[in-house]
Amino acid sequence: MTSSYLTVKALTKYIKRKFDADPHLREVYVKGELSNVKIHSSGHIYFTLKDDSARITAAMFRTQASKLKFKPEEGMMVYIRGEVNVYEASGIYQLYVQTMEPDGVGGLYVAFNQLKERLQQEGLFNPNFKQPIPNFPKTVGVLTATTGAAIRDICITISRRYPLAEIIVYPTIVQGENAAPNIVENLRLANKQQLCDVLIVGRGGGSIEDLWAFNEEIVARAIFESRIPIISAVGHETDTTIADFVADLRAATPTAAAELAVPNQQELYQRVLTSKSQLHQIITAKLTFERSRLKKLQNAYPLATPERIYRPFTEKLIQLDMQLGRSSQMYLMKKQNELQKLDAAIKRHSPKQTIQYYDKQLEQSINLLTRSIYTILEKKKDAHHSIIRTLQALNPLAIMTRGYSVAYKDGKVIKSISQVTEGEEISIHFHDGQAQAKIMNTKDNEGGE
Structure with a gap:
């Protein structure tokens, strides 16, 4: 009994053969609205074609999709030519699209x-x-x-x-x-x-x-x-x-x-001619204006009698030239008189007498300077000896020659009996040397130990 049951695959193949054998399904023309449009990266396009009462899944493979001049979009009304067949893997019949055109306008216009x-x-x-x-x-x-x-x-x-x-x-x-x-x-x-x-x-x-x-x-x-x-x-x-x-x-x-x-070369040529004419007119007008201006200047009073312009300056130049001549003569005469006076003074004073006079003056100055130097040196010597005597009187070494000495402990001067204790070693400095000593006992000035 179970041998009469078909497998799903066998049933699907049977249905597919029915679709293949139907000539009306090999080429169908359908109008509908695009829905769930998915353009795969491979170039295939998958969508649903629907109207008010029904819908059918559809696929347009890359070879046919590459010929589209527009991009299918959601809600677009289209005219489709294709084939209806069964997709065996899912057992669903669908429309395999060969061509697609937008409704109302051409696909090229939509693509544009x-x-x-x-x-x-x-x-x-x-x-x-x-x-x-x-x-x-x-x-x-x-x-x-x-x-x-x-x-x-x-x-x-x-x-x-x-x-x-x-x-x-x-x-x-x-x-x-x-x-x-x-x-x-x-x-x-x-x-x-x-x-x-x-x-x-x-x-x-x-x-x-x-x-x-x-x-x-x-x-x-x-x-x-x-x-x-x-x-x-x-x-x-x-x-x-x-x-x-x-x-x-x-x-x-x-x-x-x-x-x-x-x-346009003709237009360029005409523009050149127009520019040439305009330039000629401008230059002519400019020349006319400048000629008129030049004529006015030539007829002007200063240019008509130019000697009147510089006549005062000529007269002034003549006066200054005369004044310069007179001043030069007066200056020359003054200098000649001064020269004569100097010449007479030189003749009155013999050069030999002048030299003797200044030589005597120099000798006196030298003697005075020598005495002043000796006086200063003597004063400096006396002051030096006084300072030496003062230093010798204050020199501690000089005091030590009279029997005094200085005691040190750890490199420091011992100024009080309180700085030492019995048994400590100290250093005693004399004017001609030093000695090491040891404290046997101590006694202050009041008699205490």
Whole structure:
């Protein structure tokens, strides 16, 4: 009887074969709301698809999930194409998703808005990070396809407007799966070479799918990291991509990008002519003004008769010259009179008599000085002898020669009988030597021991 019972595994496999055999479950189209969305680190997406009355678990594996242009989020209404089958390990049937599109708007539009919001929050659109476009670039780099109309329009426009600029073309894939990595690669190459002053990145018009490479996150970050200023030129004027928000400057079309990248030589020439004319007018007006001013100065009274200006100074100079001549003559006469007086005085006094007079005076001074020195020396000798006699009288050694001596104990003078006791050894100093003694007994002046 027990042999008729199935195992859980056998039952599950049977049910799975039923699902596999049903052609209606191999490809189903379902609309519903996303719930419990979990994006695994492996790239798989697990969620629940529900409506007002029912729900079904679903899984979208990495291969299919990597093709999504938007990020599935909680509460989003979606259209799903997939297969319904049984997951044997848990015995649960679930929906295996092949494609997913948002309800109401396309998946690319949702992906565009999601990435735009995230990059904006990170600051990639911040105007403070925008680099200025050089006014007169020497070299313009162009990243676009070499076969499209965009490259032709850009090159023609630059050559027409500013032929001084050199153009470096970086052939770039601008559509398809390989477009975004190729754009990033060429952006990094241009920055590594540092040959260009400005870069134009873009392509001609197309659908949102055609332009999608310029909405990829890797392209946006490569544009933001570029050290060379970038002008985006993607599609037509109505087309807007993530690259336009990140770029340092956005152009409506590739032709407009070329016009923004370089100045117009005709406009520059016209500006030069205008500046030349303005400069000529300014110089002419300045010359006219200065000529008028010069004429007024020339006709002014001081310049018309310049000799009247310095005539008083000339007269003053003549007067000073005359006064100087008179003063010089008077000074010379005075000095001549003084010289005559000195000459007469020298003749009256003979040099020999003068020498004898001063010689006698010197001799007298020497004698007086000698006597004064002897007198002082005698006084110093007497004072010295007096001091010697006083020192000898006060010298303790002189007193000791008369029979006195000094007693010491432990290197100190014994001044009182109370400082010694019987049996102690003391030292006695005489004027010609010293001796060691021992106290036999003591006796003070009152007779006590």
